[in-house]
Amino acid sequence: MKALLLYPQFPQSFWSYDRFMEMAGLKAxxxxxxxxxVAALLPKDWEIKFCDRNVNVETDADWQWCDLVILSAMLVQKPDFHALIQKGVRLGKKVAVGGPYPTSIPQEALNSGAHYLILxxxxxxxxxxxxxxxQGQEQGIFRSLEKPDVTQSPMPRFDLLQRDAYLMMAIQFSRGCPFNCEFCDIITLYGRKPRTKEPDQTIAELQALYDLGWRGSLFIVDDNFIGNQRNVKQLLRELIPWMKQHDYPFTFITEASVNLxxxxxxxxxxxxxxxYAVFLGIETPDQDSLQMTQKLQNTRNPLIEACQKINEAGMLIYAGFILGFDGERPGAGERIQAFVEQTSIPQPMLGILQALPNTALWKRLQKEQRLLESKGIGGTEVGDQNTLMNFIPTRSIDEIARExxxxxxxxYEPKNYLRRCFQQCLSINLPSKRKQTRHFSPRQGLRLFAxxxxxxxxxxxxxxxxxxxxxxxxxxxxxxxxxxYLGLCAAGEHFWEYRALARQRITQQLGYDPLTEQNTLLVNKFYSKTV
Known part of the structure; x- marks a missing residue:
């Protein structure tokens, strides 16, 4: 079998760092x-070609060569994902799809013509x-109610990557999260019992990247790295001597719950x-909203103190915030701004709440007949954080959009952003004897600095x-x-463009600019009432 594995393109988004990538000479x-x-799970006698379309687009010869096209996608990649399915069908190729998006909404992949759904x-x-x-089956849907033992997961095919095109490499240690946040689809996709790899399995993946020549930043992509604290401590105790032995070739960033x-x-x-950094799902400083959305782990201790402790432990904080929770009081946006200023979090990801398929939030809103399913998932084809909610909120949509x-x-006003970068770097308790955090090759570093x-x-x-x-x-x-500090400053070039793009997208959806006072047009007809 000749299999062409394609990864669809992402739209410009908060995390795409477009201007920053351009300045550093990187692609993704x-x-x-x-x-x-997936490539590592396929039969060894298959011929495989892989193309990340965010780095390089596949050629016509690649399409002619293959018998089978395999796609994996997240919801944000929806437009390119469907275009690739349809192209494969048009060219007479068998198309197999998988990943979080088709797993959550399989019918949409079938509607575009996918032959096999590997969910x-x-x-x-x-x-x-x-x-x-x-067995010669021409189509099929393949599902499993069980969760696999990730200690049996193969080593990813890092050799297929054009590694010098990326800002970071990535590995995974665990799947699943023990918490029960109403809006989160991670527990729907991967379960509430965190499953972890063995420490030696993870060390072997790091060794493979080291042997391939990778040096620099590495993202542990777990949705909650500390979901199983006993096992993660076992990993860290074995990782520390490996890092020392190899002269600290990597710096790590991951996602974790605030109880860290x-x-x-x-x-x-x-x-x-x-x-060197951790992404926290803070969501909101409003305790009543945290209670409403079942994010109870964020209510146990003061959030500002939690951020200070993590800074003192030597880690930069990235964080996510959300507007639009049920029962949310006016001024939530201003309270998030005040929290960000108090904690000097440089790159707060602010989004508008979406009801993702099969989450507890989705099911509750469906029962209350508040889902706006005619809007499609995410409200628009953009699929980014800056889309209006796909349900009727409990306060006016124009107020949420304005905030x-x-x-x-x-x-992301430049002076505000640079000030937070500066204050965050001063507040982090970095070890003075260890060499500096390294993200780039010397060539990339010089180009970015210039x-x-x-x-x-x-x-x-x-x-x-x-x-x-x-x-x-x-x-x-x-x-x-x-x-x-210099890396954070350079990233500002992306965010100063992104805030204008987000404003433009919201303006298109509302029919007016929420930062002006000329609110003379009616808000989108879907939000004609509030609960």
């Missing part, structure tokens, strides 16, 4: 870990698919292992004084944070 932030794991987790469903092919701040031993182990756009506009000096140190009069003053202070007071 992360490689598609799922589909290169849920591939360790269990890919063997079913291969057996069906061997409650475990000092875990914080210390992550620091020693080389973790969202105003929040993004203010948080462009940063031009864009922020010379070209923009409204910030160049602030840029030089803060840079000089970092050199004097926190030189070990220099690389981290």
């Amino acid at each position: 932030v992360l490689p598609p870990l799922g589909i290169i794991t 849920d987790e591939g360790e269990l469903t890919i063997p079913q698919f291969v057996e069906a092919l061997n 701040a409650e475990d000092e031993e875990l914080l210390q182990l992550m620091n020693e292992a080389g973790f 969202y756009v105003e929040g993004l506009w203010t948080l 462009q940063l000096i031009w864009h922020q140190g010379l070209r923009q009069p409204e910030i160049f004084g602030q840029f030089w003053q803060q840079l000089w202070t970092i050199l004097l007071k926190k030189p070990q944070a220099l690389n981290l």
